Amino acid sequence: MDFRRTVFVKSAPSVREAPGERRKEVLLLGRSNVGKSSLLNALTGQELAYRSKKAGKTMFLNYFLVDGSFYLVDSPGYGYTSYGSREDDSFSEMMEGYFESDRKGMALLLVDGRRGIREEERDLLSLFEEEKMVSAVIYTKADTLRQQDLYRLRKEALELGESDVLYSYKDRRSVPEIRGYIARRLGDVG
Numbered sequence: 001m002d003f004r005r006t007v008f009v010k011s012a013p014s015v016r017e018a019p020g021e022r023r024k025e026v027l028l029l030g031r032s033n034v035g036k037s038s039l040l041n042a043l044t045g046q047e048l049a050y051r052s053k054k055a056g057k058t059m060f061l062n063y064f065l066v067d068g069s070f071y072l073v074d075s076p077g078y079g080y081t082s083y084g085s086r087e088d089d090s091f092s093e094m095m096e097g098y099f100e101s102d103r104k105g106m107a108l109l110l111v112d113g114r115r116g117i118r119e120e121e122r123d124l125l126s127l128f129e130e131e132k133m134v135s136a137v138i139y140t141k142a143d144t145l146r147q148q149d150l151y152r153l154r155k156e157a158l159e160l161g162e163s164d165v166l167y168s169y170k171d172r173r174s175v176p177e178i179r180g181y182i183a184r185r186l187g188d189v190g
Helices: 036-044 086-100 119-130 147-159 175-188
Strands: 006-012 024-030 061-066 070-074 106-112 134-140 165-167
Touching (some): 024 175, 036 061, 036 070, 036 175, 106 175, 119 134, 134 147, 134 175
Parallel strands (some): 024 106, 106 134, 134 165
Antiparallel strands (some): 061 070
C-alpha cells in the first residue's frame, strides 16, 4: 500500500454526498486544530489537506483515495472554532449521519496530548465501541511531552478500553507506524 499515491476525490457536506464508489474508509476525528489535516498530509507525503493555525477551516468531509484502495476521510473538528458554536451543531449533524450510514469503517481519534481525553473523546470512544468500529487513539503534539506524560496518556486510553494507542510527532517519525497500523487493521474493517 503506497500512501504517496493519494488523490483528493471530493468534499461532502454530509455522508449523502460522499463518493459513489464504495471503498473502506479511515475517518480522522478530533477537536478543532488537533492536527487531522497535518496528519493526513504527513501520511500521504503531500500537501493535500489545507492546514491552518486558525481553528475550524475544514468544514466538510474530505475524501482522499489512497492507492486506489481506501478513503482517508478528513473531518471537521469539534469544540472551539473561529466561526462559533453553529459549527458544533453542523459537526454533530454531519457525524450523526456518518455513523448512521453503512459507510463507517475505521476511526482514528486524534487527541491533543497536552490536554488528554476529555468528555467529547470519551463519548466518541463509546460510540466506536457501540458501532464495533476498528479504532485507535492518536495523541498529537507528542514531541512536546515528557516520557512520563506519554506513559500517563497510554494508561488513560487503556483504562477507557482503547487498546490501540499511537503518537504523532512533528518530526514525522511516527508516520511509518501509523501507516502500518492502518494497513494491518484495514482487513478488520467490514
